[in-house]
Amino acid sequence: MSAAGQENAPPFIEAGSTNPMPQPMRRRWRPQPSASWATRGVFVVVLLFLSVLFLYPLVWLLSAAFKPRGDTFDNALIPRVWSWNFTGPNLPEPHPQFLFNVAPVAHWFVNSFWISFLAAGLVTFVSAMIAFAFAYFRFPGRGFLFAILLSTMMLPGEVTMIPVYLLWNHIGNFTTDHFHYRIGTNTQYPLWVPNMFGSAFYIFLQRQFFLGIPRDYFEAARIDGDGYWSMFRRIALPLAKPALIVTFIFELQAKWFDLQTPLIYIRDPHAYTVPQGLFQLLNLYNPSGGGQGDYQVIIAGTLLLVVPMVVLFAIFQRYFIQGISVQGRKG
């Protein structure tokens, strides 16, 4: 390696200097001031009581989803009368309604699933690319651009919400007129296309991680004749896997939770996402909304909204917890 090349290279960043995830993801629990057996016992009893309080709403939701119309609000943990509220014969209003009959609910789930996964995958990969550039390359204006990136995190979404909507409206009119295919408002593109351009918070998170990878790895790859892209693909990405998973599940969760964006952009009931659809079901089946109070339909839908998140959490629990803890340490 030539002297000039070394001069041009950024200073070595020692593993673990300022970055929150330098060590392997699993943190050791440090020994703490030991509490006496009596104190621990009291704490466990209190925590058990609180656990019941914290889990009760979800357990109630699970059982209420299988109760018939009149029983939704009762307190039986095991339904007195079991009722399948998801599918059934399509009878008019005086009869109890079924979740998948009252609206294109299956569409909503398919929509929410593919939009969440596509959006999360895009934002993870593109943010990693950008984060890698900010962590590894040295180029004029790097500090300035990164400062701008950080400051965009402070901007409330409401400020850009309206012009972005108008922009999508223009794009929609333009594509309809010229390509006879609509990309814009009233389509699902606005829900995931912005993710193709990375997201400031994830870029920040992943950059911290890339900074923890010893520079020697990259220099070694460069000597072996790797280009920049294959350095990124073959070394940076595999080593940053924990940060990538954290980004992916955070964004998956954010898209699965989102109500406002679909409310702004989507009109066609077949194109709804699950939260948006559930909101419309509340419009229909709230007793004061004119329905018969078919709360069992709403509860069944809510259960189906919650379950995928619980499954995701069960699989990736470690990453959920680690991701959150890391957030706190950026202080």
Place this chain on the structure above:
Amino acid sequence: MAGATEAVTTPGPSWARRRLSGFRDRETWVALAFIFPWIFGFLVFTLGPMIASAYYSFTNYGVQQIAGLSPTQTVGLKNYRQIVHDPYIATALKNTLIYGLMMVPARIVVALLLALMLMRIGEKLGGIFRTVFYIPHITPPVAIGVLVLTLWNGSYGLVDKALAHVGIQGPNWINDPNWIKPTIAIMDVWACGGTMVILLAALYGVPKHLYEAAAMDGAGKLRQFFNVTLPMISPALFFSFIILTLAALNQFTVAYTAFFNSGSGATNSAALFYAIYIFQQAFKFFNMGFACAMAWLLFAISMIITGINIFATKRFVYYEGEAKH
């Protein structure tokens, strides 16, 4: 000759030379290619819209202008004057403030108490309980909105039935304007698992020898908590405080789900949060110019609150690695 003169008279490359010389390197262009998506996204989805939003906030932009029926006119400060005069703005700001004042402290205190208990009962049990208390945090906000409507329903809800068992006549949580905001705040406390995990990670980072030293000096448990634990976890507390304050300012989904569906017209001025009012003005009444002005007010409020937080907590927040950076 000219080149030689330059080399003699200037001691080193000029500022511009030094700055821009990087652009001769391949690495610079590769780096710019890598970050191009962000630059494009920033210009098209952040900077451009910011400028447009600032411009629209001084215009009458609305449904007629979207449809192209009448031209966009600048109206000076009219939208900003309307903010002062619109009674719903005051309601929305008041609701948001009350809700934030209830939700943020309650959530931090409960999360801290849970984290302190989890830390004391050891790794194995603590891990199990941590999972249990984290689960409400992964409940989608729309589902929380449905839970607000069902569990806290005054006549049918489980909460009032449970309270009746212990002889308390519960209020009509979701119909009584005074109880709507506390109800949402309580559900936020229920979902405090995220804050708890942040604080727990901070608690585990406190070195044991500090407690030993404090005990040696004769500090009791309470004293140790205030003089060792709190200062050591203050960055995490501060971070949670800022994040939760911003979350309170942007409260939308839970309140909108529970109180803005078609069946709930009567009571929703008690649940009219600022973010909801912006949304209504922009996408229900299509007063885009006015909504942009409202959004900038929200931006100013977030900035002021964050500024005050940073200023006020500077004295109390202790960063361990501060000297090193």
